[in-house]
Amino acid sequence: MSKKMEISAASEPLAPIARLALRDEVVSQLKQMIDDGILIAGSRLPERRLCAQLGVSRTPLREAFRVLVSEGVLEVQPHRGATVKKLKAEDIDHMFQVLEVLEALAGELACVAMTDEELAQIERLHERMMKAFQQRDRRTFFKLNQQIHEAVVRAARNPALSKVYEGLSGQIRRIRYMAGNTDSQWVVAAEEHEKIMRALKDRNGKALQNLLRAHLRHKRERVKALLAQ
Amino acid sequence: MSKKMEISAASEPLAPIARLALRDEVVSQLKQMIDDGILIAGSRLPERRLCAQLGVSRTPLREAFRVLVSEGVLEVQPHRGATVKKLKAEDIDHMFQVLEVLEALAGELACVAMTDEELAQIERLHERMMKAFQQRDRRTFFKLNQQIHEAVVRAARNPALSKVYEGLSGQIRRIRYMAGNTDSQWVVAAEEHEKIMRALKDRNGKALQNLLRAHLRHKRERVKALLAQ
DNA sequence: GACTATAATTTTTGATACAAACAGCGAAGG
């Protein structure tokens, strides 16, 4: 009665060899170009030139446009083509308002759902980040900072939450690249992260929630200051 | 000093004649097909057949696929094509957890930002909905119910919030179509909406927040019961 | 007969050529 064939061998079930569609390759290349400043806010993206430049045809490029539009990175006007979306201070406020409740929820859930393994992982990230802080290595500090927040959200074990969180935080990420925070702001951020780590280790959801909200409100001010050039 | 030309005539400034790209037409048609049960969860969408069926070529169809994937309606596996995403009870829980904090935020913001005009508009929707309830018109009740929630979110004046809210609630909407609630559940929902309307009129953000959260938790149970067939 | 390896078929994916629709621009004409 072989209704369905089952694979018995030792084929790894979680490694589809990462076959990436050309479209996704184009998506990351375009994001890279935006991050690198090759494409700035308001730039037009003429498809023929980009096709030549990236060495792909229109099919994957146009699909990449669609996913970047849905992520809020690009906007297209009918028959006028795609441009890099420019964010206004207003938009920053709106996105941070949403991020605040999302991260609060993530913190609350993570305190319950997080494994000890994940907690230890976050702690390691935290320690590396504090080391970067002491060495005044801004680049590394911000990278690890971001990884910590993502790890907390992931530890909440809610894919729907992760998806919308990453969508919004990805949009904001492209701004804070010039990274011009004052030292005092930086000190505050580091202090806040110490408290956050404490609340995580205590699995104190309520406290964590409040800390994350305050942390995000401060971050919002820093990002808005950056946006104002 | 003619810095900018102003259109003086009677041309309405808010009607760009709604030029709709073919891709968006395809998006709504596919959604319609899913709502109508022509495409059920798990159905494959072979592009050649659909191209013929919808009378469009591959370009707009594939772009429509991309936006539906980003909305969570479809999923595509490399070289295996697109299928209608099937939601598990787990996914429902995840999405409702996020919706709960989003709608709570929306309620809080709406109490502050909402104009009297908008409040009156919501009140009218509410009264029509209660009339439908008394007449036991489920169809109309649910439609107005949904419109009320959307109006509250819109009144929060936060486009980023509206976007993620609509994304999630849109995914859930396609389930509750068979609409098999018991009468007692229906009565509870109506009562909750009376309280919600009260809090809105009082612009009592805190109370509204709690009411919306409870309302959503109940709705989650109803949807999950539906999903279990 | 059951299982496996090979071949044929189908489907997706990407590239390319072509036609139509539209926006932007500048010149001709009032």
Place this chain on the structure above:
DNA sequence: CCTTCGCTGTTTGTATCAAAAATTATAGTC
């Protein structure tokens, strides 16, 4: 000075072709 017309470049949509991968069918072997 203002409008109108046509030109140009771009986007948008269609059609067709080829390659890659998956699915199915076929055959061969134990």
